[in-house]
Amino acid sequence: MAATEATRASEAPDATYDVLVLGAGPTGENVADRAHADGLSVAIVESELVGGECSYWACMPSKALLRPVTARSEARRVPGLADAAAGPLDASAVLARRDDVVGHWKDDGQVRWLDAAGIDLVRGHARLAGPRRVSVGGRTLAARHAVAVCTGSRPVLPPVPGLAAAKPWTSRNATSAKAVPGRLVVVGGGVVGVEMATAWRALGASVTLLVRGDGLLPRMEPFAGRLVAESLAEAGVFLRTGVEVSEVRREAPGGPVTVVLDSEVSGGSGGSGGSGDEIVADELLIATGRAPRTDDLGLETVGLEPGSWLRVDDSCLVTDVPGGWLYGVGDVNHRALLTHQGKYQARIAGAAIAARARQVPILDSGPWGAHAATADTAAVPQVVFSDPEAASVGLTAAAAERAGHRIRVVDQDLGAVAGAFLYADGYRGRARMIVDLDREILLGATFVGPGVGELLHSATVAVAGEVPVERLWHAVPAYPTISEVWLRLLEAYRSQGPS
Structure with a gap:
């Protein structure tokens, strides 16, 4: 910790709350709401938009893009509707509705909800400044009972030569793009890769989907990936499995991008979408993994490694920090990287924070108890909104x-x-x-x-x-x-x- 931070943390705080929540996405909002409903004073800190990743760059915009795709597909198979649904999607109308769904990337409505709920909002980048202390800009906030880290996760770019310089799309770009690319290469056969290949192909892009493994949706039953792959191929997506990207080149900003495949493993199935072991496209989407947003969070001030996932117990209490005050809720604990699971964990953690604040024993709650996120290991639901x-x-x-x-x-x-x-x-x-x-x-x-x-x-x-x-x-x-x-x-x- 820098000397100025150490000095600041030792001084009287600018404000004190029962609970401080870092991150105002769905997880953070639910932790704050649950703790406040139990009578605790709460402040929530957010450096971007209140509502978080799901509201503006993930769940909501992606499903807004996908709903017209599945609706048209189903209508085409219903006699009496088939002819009416035979034409192409109106891409501009789909993108306009997507913009409406995300509130045109303004968070006024979410802020009004916080105000109505009696939860204070602090704008700025939060960093831990020692036990129960959080610095935001020039202010120091203190927590009587708990600090909950709900900062989520971010896309990760693999260490491929030329990739970072080529400025590829991540999931954020893929859900917020203002126009349909002529040619899109998608790398990754998981949920993001499959959903975005589905959406942009239906909106008119020529899509090539590159998968390192031998199939799609590897976390599901194998037949799920096979059926989705068959449908993507019928829709005109070029699918290549068993391939790796060895180099990426983009000569000019906004210009075409060249994706070079490893010649030793690039003989996967499906169409090539390009010439030989190089594919030229207008945009490249990398959908191959995520990392916790904990790299600039001040974890080192409480003995944790910056950028690490937070190890927690079933109440989402961080186990590597003494004192029972730090919680890691949602993606940051790596239990189940899904918005609905983050909200579920938030309900569990909020109840646990309130119980500990009232000094109510919770250790005997056991699996499926009020303070145990048992579903994270036994009953995690997930829907892939493909076709x-x-x-x-x-x-x-x-x-x-x-x-x-x-x-x-x-x-x-x-x-x-x-x-x-x-x-x-x-x-x-x-x-x-x-x-x-x-x-x-x-x-x-x-x-x-x-x-x-x-x-x-x-x-x-x-x-x-x-x-x-x-x-x-x-x-x-x-x-x-x-x-x-x-x-x-x-x-x-x-x-x-x-x-």
Whole structure:
């Protein structure tokens, strides 16, 4: 810590609150709201826009770009609508709606919510200045009970020669671009890569998707990546798997970018999208990983490594800092890098902060208790808003086996249920549930198909609630809906005989 910071931290603070929250994204807002609802005074510090990454550069703008894509795709498969939906998307209208969804990158509405909630907003870059102290500009704030780090994560550029100088797109650029690029190369087969390849191809770009591994969506069941890859190929995306980028060149700012592939591994599947082992494009999106936004946060003043993920317990209390006052909530703890999980953790952490402030014991709350983020390891739901959608919760079959569970895998054709037949002609999809044979409960479920994101919460309730399979027989799906696949899954499970 610099001498001036050390001196400043030892002086009387400019303001003192019960709780200080660093970062006003969805996670920070929920920590602040929960703590304030329990009677604690709270200030939240933000250096950018109140509402954070999700509101302006991630969840909301990306789904605004993707919704017209899936709506048109589904309409094209419904007789009576197919002809009306045959034309191209109006890219300018889609981008304009995206701009409306993000409030034109202004946070007035979010600030009004903070004001109405009674939470103080401090603008500026926050840095820890010792235990329970935070410096913001020339001010020092103090916390009586807790400081919650909710600063999220940022995209990471791999160490590829020429890449940084070429100024590639990251996820922020991909969701906020003002025009459709003629040619776009996307590197990365995870959620961001798949969703942005889907969106920009539908909006008119020629898209090449480069994947280092052998398939898409590697954290999901393998069939999810295969079905999405097939759909992307049908939409005209050039997909190459098993490739690595060895060099990137951009001769002039705003000019074409050349992506050079490693000649030893560049023989992946799909179209080349370019000539030989070089691909020329107008923009390059790198979607290959994220790092915590903790590199300039003053972690060294409390004995932590700058730029590191924060190790926490189930209440999101940082375990490497003594005194029980520092919390790491959301992406920064690397438990589950999803907005809804960050908000879930925020509810848990906010309740834990309030309980500790009142000196209420929480150590015996146990799994699924009021102060334990158990779902981070047992029931994490996620939807990939591709075409078709892919949705999953809990463990995959491979993960369940690695964890030592004795399981049964049950698969069903989603397109075979009456609800899917009515939803769209030629509906293609698949459903899978993973059953723990020893406890007769669901460990996980995966759905791939149009509209399956809305099926996911029922699976999440079953997994998080550890609902016995026999009881699920009494959860009757309405007819004719796609959710009737639950009955087909349970019938298939029973037909396989005793465990």
